[in-house]
Amino acid sequence: MVLVVDIGNTRIKCAVYEVNTYIDSFVFEDSNAQNKFKNIFTTYPKIKDLVVSSVGKELDFDLKSLSKSITIHVVSHLDSFPFQNKYATPKTLGIDRMILASGATLLYPKQNRLVIDAGTCITYDFIDENDHYWGGAISPGFRLRYESLHQFTAKLPLLTFEESEIFFGNSTNESIHAGVVNGLLYEIDGFIDGFKKQYENFTIILTGGDTVFLAKRLKNTIFANSNFLLESLNQYFQYKIKND
Numbered sequence: 001m002v003l004v005v006d007i008g009n010t011r012i013k014c015a016v017y018e019v020n021t022y023i024d025s026f027v028f029e030d031s032n033a034q035n036k037f038k039n040i041f042t043t044y045p046k047i048k049d050l051v052v053s054s055v056g057k058e059l060d061f062d063l064k065s066l067s068k069s070i071t072i073h074v075v076s077h078l079d080s081f082p083f084q085n086k087y088a089t090p091k092t093l094g095i096d097r098m099i100l101a102s103g104a105t106l107l108y109p110k111q112n113r114l115v116i117d118a119g120t121c122i123t124y125d126f127i128d129e130n131d132h133y134w135g136g137a138i139s140p141g142f143r144l145r146y147e148s149l150h151q152f153t154a155k156l157p158l159l160t161f162e163e164s165e166i167f168f169g170n171s172t173n174e175s176i177h178a179g180v181v182n183g184l185l186y187e188i189d190g191f192i193d194g195f196k197k198q199y200e201n202f203t204i205i206l207t208g209g210d211t212v213f214l215a216k217r218l219k220n221t222i223f224a225n226s227n228f229l230l231e232s233l234n235q236y237f238q239y240k241i242k243n244d
């Protein structure tokens, strides 16, 4: 049994797998991570391996201290991956993006693929049909957009995400929602349209905390899977076992 762990910039997400079978998942904040991990190991004493992808802060405790019987695998740039990395600065590429690209390569083999991860940041990752990874784009996610409008102006209130259908804002609040929500929808559809012009057929995978809402509102057809990063970590781990 394996516990895969995604330490993001906002939250920690984990899932338990028995080979290819999904068993359970958990989402929590950094601040109570230690207790959460302890509870997971108590509930699932059969967990033997922990696979960690981290772009977040360092945890303030040692994962090894939680259990002696667990092997910890922290994914790093030095590991081997199922794609060929064509990023000009491979050492600065986010481990989460490398895991997403691995998942896309292993689960949707030999096709042009675009992975969109809508979390704290929105990341776009393109892997071509020869399994070459090229990069893509990084932009602010919903929460960052709302927070920056508030933080860097004197007059704009801090709003939080709403499933707004407003096209044209007729008040301050409506204008902010219209700008943030439509802005992000146009951005994503715009990127997808741009890729479609260059590549005849390709697969689009959408994941991250805002998947469900975005999947409803995008005009393009996509595979929506909120847990794609966790599934990719599990796939990556199996790939690593086979290839080590």
Ligand SMILES: Nc1ncnc2c1ncn2[C@@H]1O[C@H](COP(=O)(O)OP(=O)(O)OP(=O)(O)O)[C@@H](O)[C@H]1O
Pocket (backbone or CB within 6 Å): 007, 008, 009, 010, 011, 012, 055, 096, 118, 119, 120, 121, 141, 142, 143, 161, 208, 209, 210
């Ligand atoms: N309970 C929740 N807490 C925080 N964000 C949530 C929650 N439910 C949905 N979201 C949405 O998910 C987004 C965060 O996504 P996600 O959890 O994938 O990001 P993350 O933890 O920062 O990870 P990453 O750094 O990998 O993007 C937020 O923009 C928010 O709109």
Ligand SMILES: CC(C)(CO)[C@@H](O)C(=O)NCCC(=O)O
Pocket (backbone or CB within 6 Å): 009, 055, 092, 093, 094, 095, 096, 097, 121, 123, 138
């Ligand atoms: C872009 C984020 C923050 C998304 O989680 C992460 O992948 C990251 O810190 N990346 C480093 C920069 C890069 O990927 O080029």
Ligand SMILES: [K+]
Pocket (backbone or CB within 6 Å): 117, 118, 119, 120, 121, 122, 123, 208
């Ligand atoms: K993300």
